[in-house]
Amino acid sequence: MVQHIKNITILFFLLLSLSVSACSKDDFTPAYPKSEGVTRLVSYNVGVFAKYAKSGYKMTARMMKELDADAVCMQELDSCTTRTKHVFQVKRFAELMGWEYVYAKAMPYQGGYYGTGLACKDKILKKFSIALPQGGEPRTVAVAELEDYIIASTHLDLQKETQLEEVEVINKTFTELYKDCPKPIFLLGDMNAEPNSETIQMLKTCWDILSVEGNTYSSHNPDKCIDFILQLKNGVKCEVIESKVPTVFHTGDVTQASDHLPIYVDVKIPKN
Template sequence: MILTCSVWAGELRVFSYNIHHGAGMDGALDLKRIAEVIKKQKPDIVALQEVDKHVPRSGKVDQAAELAKLLGMHYAFGKCIDLQGGEYGNAILSKYPIRDTFIHPLPGPGEPRAVLEVILNVKGKKLSFASVHLDWKENDTRVAQISAMEKVLSLRNYPVIIAGDFNAKPDSEAMRLLATTWSLTPKSGARLTMPANDPDKEIDYIAYRGFESVKASCLVLEEELASDHRPLIGVILLP
């Protein structure tokens, strides 16, 4: 299913996907399948989570680089942890050249997490785009991570979009905190994103701020196989 909407001047297509290191609900490791899911939506920028780089479990492939090659996009990778002699973290794909890349470590007692941020020039305008994967165990940790993320990204004096797996339900303290300074892209239709084959949780989101005026919409794709999360495609009107 492809998101359809009115054609706005300056339309930006934003995709977010926790790819589960390319492993689908059928147990098959298939990065090309992930690429096809992304390609069908024709995104401008893509936030990915649970991405492997040179990890034995996924064939020691640099997954961000391979997806970028399959899709003809620029890419950045941000390590969160060392894993099996390789690395594991977040990635961003972009049809626009990436000007700068930042990895912002997040606090917490559990598995180390980080925000991957890139700076883009989109149709002559400066834009920050970030991929995030928050802690899955404790709400207090997620609240602290959102506060830390806010401290860094609030310094940007140009529009910022953040997307990813927040591991938090819409009515949680973490998401209420996020909503005090960010606009969550409203979902049309189904809202649940995980597990992919029979979702009962809404934990993946696209949020933005810094736009003078904006229309935005977001769709959870009915993709049940390629990963354990369903992906999001959002459309944001540039100022």
């Protein structure tokens, strides 16, 4: 009799565990549903995954999965530094997503490197980095060519004079490389400049801004629009379906993941 009761008790808790697990797995309505046939591009300054949370890799990955992102361009990424316990951060994030990645070293830091990067769902056909003029600290651009589009991640300097030099290099390099490319070229990043600034106006000579003019900094009190998603003016037309700064997630606290908020654009990319 006692053994029978134990068996029933074990069965009860097993069924309860399975029920909780089933209910907790994706048991929510996405706050930002994605339309069919669009590609969702996200720019996110992740703040070395440790601005507020001790280790934000899993939380950030959960939020990007919830967002149903197709590519995430990230800024402030460590690679094997003592500050972040020798983790190759963009690789760790990409592994959690099951994606491929690109990392662009900007400068040596605490036994490793600090820089920018990106991760994407689709296969990367080609990857490279571009060094930008140095101001307060070195900056880079991480570039990935995919089958249907080319995507780049960057993080401009805080100094306005340096930003203009960086934008000059970005405009010149991408125009020379891709002016006749049949694919759309996207540039995402933390520009450290607001919409009416000289920096953004200079970018607009070669790029169209696709993202909504939404405040992305700081995550606790967003009052600055400094993160952008742009497309190179190379004659390839993409339809923008939606753009938002997401602030509500079921799978993580976006105010704790970083000091920036992510920003996304949904585009319909023409097939070659």
